[in-house]
Amino acid sequence: MISLLIRDLKLAFRAGGGFGLGLAFFLIVTVLVPFGVGPNSVLLSKIAPGILWLGALLACLLSLDRILALDWEDGSLDLLATSPLPLEGVVTIKSLAHWLTTGLPLTLAAPLFGLLLSLPEGGYLWLVLSLMVGTPALSVIGTFGAALTVGIKRGGLLLSLLVLPLYVPTLIFGAELARRGAEGLATTTPLLMLAGITFGVIALLPFASALVLRVNLR
């Protein structure tokens, strides 16, 4: 298990591994938003939590099809499926590797981008906390989408279409948590809901992902 995680991380950091792509995309979104809505810092600080969450979500979406497609193309998935590792474990490790290379860097970089959008001072902690709690759910749900579409050539767009509605609850509670934090409102309910979603999908969704992956390998 650990060796699979190490391999995936190595591959992500080596040339062509796609690490940093998500961060660059996140940067693009945050830089383009003020050009689109105007430089008014009152407006920007009001929408900053939502924009940052949306940017992180889209950056995450961008890299989903790499989670399993590469291993599918070179035959590694067939070999992993016949190895002693349970497929549920394989997809969990894949989600974890995706989060470590996408969700975690996005979370750590978010305060910097918050600065660009004049996020209110009290909002930084909540922004980082909400992304830290919420982005693992994005990776796990994304892995399920990737497992569904792994056998489809150029399945990237379909993957986005399938994952989009599944991301709605996470986005709503995550962005709401960051917004309420920034505005100094009560944050307990969205925090609990967000954590509930994250723990729920981590506990249950890998079984569905492994099931559809097995179907796709037939």
Next chain:
Amino acid sequence: MGSIWEYANPVKFSRTAGVVLPWVSVFATVALIVGLVWGFFFTPDDYRQGSTVKIIYLHVPAALMAINVWFMMLVTSLVWLVRRHHVSALAAKGAAPVGIVMTLIALVTGAIWGQPMWGTWWAWDPRLTSFLILFLFYLGYMALWEAIDNPDTAADLTAVLCIVGSVFAVLSRYAVNFWNQGLHQGASLSLDKEENVADVFSTPLYVCIAGFVLLFIALVFLRTRTEIHKRRAKALLARERLG
């Protein structure tokens, strides 16, 4: 003999569909004509909403069907995963386009109704938003069916998507409720509420709902039978190629 699973046999299903279909179609047409004509022309105007209220005869049945069609797909998907009856998977496939059209009717009639009532075509109200999300679920479900060549693989994957999607649809409903309290009035019909729509309005509404349900049954029978025939044609062609 006499078990319900007998109808999971494609040939038996097709034969039964052939017998039932004309009757269901006739009843559906009659119920829809009676319900809609009654609703549109023989009910009084509402004292607040005027004649715009009459769109309820399309809006409410369509909205009910939009949710219940997904529920039916959930049940048939589970049946497919547990008992591997092809008819069940194909019924889910056949129902999805009907469901998405119902969702669309509910959204469009809602917008037309909302414009004079709330002064806006669209608002990010929890109910409206939930239906938009439901629409996306239908879209993804149908797209996945289309994208996969092998019919058994497609049936398995869409079935799992339907089940996972159902859980997330319920989650979304709560999330959206939390996110915005909304303009939409409460349910028009419910069994335990004192304040329902008045009887003059509700009787034709029940007829319309019956009409929509029958229409749905007829369409699903028809579409499932078509899917069975398509499947069979495909199997025959594949066998021919095999020599």
Next chain:
Amino acid sequence: MILSVQDLTITRGGIPVLEGLNFALEPGRALVLRGPNGVGKTTLLRTVAGLQPPLEGRVDCPPETIAYAAHSDGLKAMLSVTENLRFWADVFGQKDISAAISAFDLEALADRMAGTLSAGQKRRLGLARLLVTGRPIWVLDEPTVSLDTASVQMFAEAVRAHLKGGGSALIATHIDLGLEEADVFDVGPFRAKPRAAQAGAFDEGFL
């Protein structure tokens, strides 16, 4: 570690391709599958490896004894030869990869990135992976593709050593490997006949 197959019917895309297959593979023996292209050899091997379920019949073997190798080797271009082997050895809980490296003459390439290898060298690395699985039953699909004569000899040698050590191998190939322990099994006669719809069967329309 006997692999036995009983009354097996396998399907491709939901259509039966081979039916009524019966064979057994004892330790120390190899079975070479023959048959024209498209007859279903790959499907048979995938079914034996447990990647797809059979339509009828059964595949009996102790769990976690099969090492499967197919057309694509599962190599990562951005990992070195050693890293690739090391990874699979870790996955299968094995320690030593030096035997695998020397058996396929990969010492000189050990630190090269797998992406820079030629097709034949990649294949050798893919086959070396079998040695680090430590599993007794090899299920191989066209293992000699893109190998030169010397490498084919190297591979035959590796198979021979594996059989001597009590292992067994099920191989789909058209090349004569010169293995005296090998039996040939022609799957051609087991082609599935089109089935008449069985009255009363649940899904008679589809098969």
